Amino acid sequence: MQxxxxxxxxxxxxxxxxxxxxxIxxxxxxxxxQQVLDTYSSLVNPECYVPYGITQLTGITQEMVQDAPKFYEVARKIVEMTEGAIFVAHNVRFDYSFLREEFKRLGYTYSRRNLCTVRLSRKAFPGLPSYSLGNLIKWMGWKADARHRALDDALATAELLRRILAEEDNQKQVVDMVNLGIKESLLPKSFDMEKMHALPEECGVYYLHNxxxxxVYVGKSINIKKRIAEHFADKTEKAGKLQRHVHDITYEITGSELVALLLESHEIKRLHPPINRAQRVRRFPYLVHTLTDEAGYICYEATQANAARRKxxxxxxxxxxxxxxxxxxxxVREAFELCARLCKLQPGNSxxxxxxxxKQCHGACAEQESVEDYNERALAAREVLSTVFEEDFFLLDEGREPGELAVILVENGNYQGFGYLDEEGLNGSMDNLRDAITPYAGNPETTRLIQRYLNKKPHLKRIPVQTEAVEW
Incomplete structure (x- = not known):
């Protein structure tokens, strides 16, 4: 049923x-x-410059929008018009993401079931040279008075949808797409499609309960609803376990993807969910450890060790x-001029x-350097070996809502925890940043997560811990 x-x-x-x-x-x-029930259109003042190329494409000029309502003035009408309806657009990701972003700036979470007529038309009308709206308008013989104007393009998309829905087989495709590819029979008995659609399309950590x-499972995603839908649409062994065992779903919105990664790692280690077995396998089987030889010199070794040997x-x-x-x-050996043999980087014991x-080793291996002198450098080297980050800093990332920031603390070379802070609270004393932090234990996995995230987003703002005052 459509x-x-x-x-x-x-x-x-x-x-x-x-x-x-x-x-705009x-x-x-x-x-x-089958038919149009109502229409709405409005120019919108973007509170910014309308590029010349956009004016050439749409005919919308700076003068046309300067006295138009701002988005917050049309937001209520958009909510009312789309409430309880399937959100449809030609390339729905584009239009839906723009509305979600505008509403997010207003502090409102805009969420609708959605449907893409590009994907639908590919399935309904295979073999066409192009599935752009312009080409489909020509193919349908539809008369569009003003292409690249919002209402005319929406009316053309409505006609395209009507023709697609005229075929019963296509109606089944629509239901399947709206339901994110999930058959309701695959959902847990206590978790119907309405609950699925009520899940947030936000970044965070989710918990699946028996x-x-x-x-029984902890995961993270930049879009919680989409990721959970993928779990139940899959036909893998893990998906089968989820479908059999999951009774309820809870979640925690994080805003920051890095916070989601760090929280997921912490929760898996804390809760030991049975379906997270792959993530519970040790990801860091190699290590550097220290020992003292018979002469009293501090030695280091890179090796692999199982849980029993690690102890x-x-x-x-x-x-x-x-x-x-x-x-x-x-x-580290090179930096501190340590002995390669005592660091087990060169074969042989004598x-x-x-x-x-x-002349890159002071001669501990040749009885030319005292234990005291060598161990002084070796102990200093140990500090570097155990320290991942060379500086202490607060890392600022996206918060859970407008005006909020996520704060991650790296101190003494390692991850120390995270928290949230209003942007207004950032101006002034560093105490505000430190007070926002909830302590979490760092480990090699959290270190690697932070390193990878910084490589992906090198321009994130870092505030050195030693800073006396903060300005935002």
């Missing part, structure tokens, strides 16, 4: 990225699948690959190491 109401939406914007550009016109057609309320070692740092452990140890002959 859904009864559709809100077909088209937007004109100042550019192609929802995070940077703004809406909105058009909505309310439709029942009938006794116990957590007998003084572990300094852990790594996902042996090469990472060995290379890190070798860099006689001068190679680096002694090229």
């Amino acid at each position: 859904p009864k109401r559709y809100a077909i939406v088209d937007l004109e914007t100042t550019g192609g990225r929802a995070s940077r550009h703004k809406i 016109e909105v058009g909505i057609v309310l439709h029942d699948g 009938a006794q309320g116990e957590v 007998t070692l003084q572990v300094i740092s852990e790594y996902p690959k042996f090469a990472h452990a060995r290379n890190h140890l070798n860099r 006689g001068p190491c190679f680096h002694y002959h090229i």
